[in-house]
Amino acid sequence: MTDEASPPPQTRRSFLTLLTASSVTVGGIAVTWPFLNSLNVQNTTIENSYVDVDISSLKAGQQITITWQGHPVFILNRPDETLKSLQETALLTRLRDPDSKELQQPPYTQNWHRSIHPETAVLIGSCTHLGCVPTLKLGSKLGGLYNCACHGSRFDLAGRVFKSMPAPYNLPIPPYMYLKHNIIRIGANPKGQEFDFTKIIQI
Numbered sequence: 001m002t003d004e005a006s007p008p009p010q011t012r013r014s015f016l017t018l019l020t021a022s023s024v025t026v027g028g029i030a031v032t033w034p035f036l037n038s039l040n041v042q043n044t045t046i047e048n049s050y051v052d053v054d055i056s057s058l059k060a061g062q063q064i065t066i067t068w069q070g071h072p073v074f075i076l077n078r079p080d081e082t083l084k085s086l087q088e089t090a091l092l093t094r095l096r097d098p099d100s101k102e103l104q105q106p107p108y109t110q111n112w113h114r115s116i117h118p119e120t121a122v123l124i125g126s127c128t129h130l131g132c133v134p135t136l137k138l139g140s141k142l143g144g145l146y147n148c149a150c151h152g153s154r155f156d157l158a159g160r161v162f163k164s165m166p167a168p169y170n171l172p173i174p175p176y177m178y179l180k181h182n183i184i185r186i187g188a189n190p191k192g193q194e195f196d197f198t199k200i201i202q203i
C-alpha cells in the first residue's frame with residue numbers, strides 16, 4: 001500500500017489545484033489570466049517588490065498562485081480539518097522540521113500553522129530540492145499534501161517537508177502582512193517586524 005508521505009508514482013495527479021487570479025498590474029499594464037475573476041492582485045511597482053492580493057473570494061480548500069519577485073507564491077485557504085491535522089502527532093513525527101526551527105520563514109510565522117492567520121497559508125511554491133513547483137493535493141488522510149512530482153518530495157499544508165525526502169528544507173515563506181482582513185501584501189513585513197528574505201536558508 002502506498003504511504004501518503006512516501007515518494008509517489010510519477011503519474012499521480014489526482015489532486016485539485018485551483019489556480020486563480022484575476023489581474024496583475026505591472027508598470028501600468030494590466031494582464032488578465034483566464035482563471036476565476038473574483039480575486040484581485042496588484043503589483044504596484046517592480047522597485048517596491050510587493051504584491052497586494054484580495055483574498056475575500058478565496059473559499060475553504062481553494063488556492064491561488066501569484067508571482068512575487070519571480071517566485072510562485074501559493075495562497076491557500078485551509079479548511080478546519082486541515083488545521084486540525086497540522087497539529088496531530090501522527091503527522092508531526094513524520095516531519096523533518098515540525099517546529100520550523102530552520103530559517104525558512106519570518107519569525108512571525110514560526111508557529112504550528114506557519115502563517116499569520118491559521119486559515120490562510122502563504123508559501124513560496126518552490127521545492128527546496130531543485131525548485132520544481134509542488135502540486136496541491138487535498139483530502140488525504142494527512143489533511144492534504146504538496147507533492148513535488150520531479151523527485152517525489154512531499155510537504156504538509158504548512159509547507160513542512162516530510163522526513164527522508166529529496167527536499168532538505170520546509171517551503172520558504174515570504175514576508176507578508178495584512179493591509180485589511182482580506183487583503184494581503186506579499187513582500188512587506190507587519191508593522192514592528194523585521195525579516196530579510198535574502199537570509200533564508202534555501203529557496
Ligand code: FES
Nearest residue numbers: 127129130148151
Ligand atoms: S525538485 Fe522537488 S523533489 Fe526534486
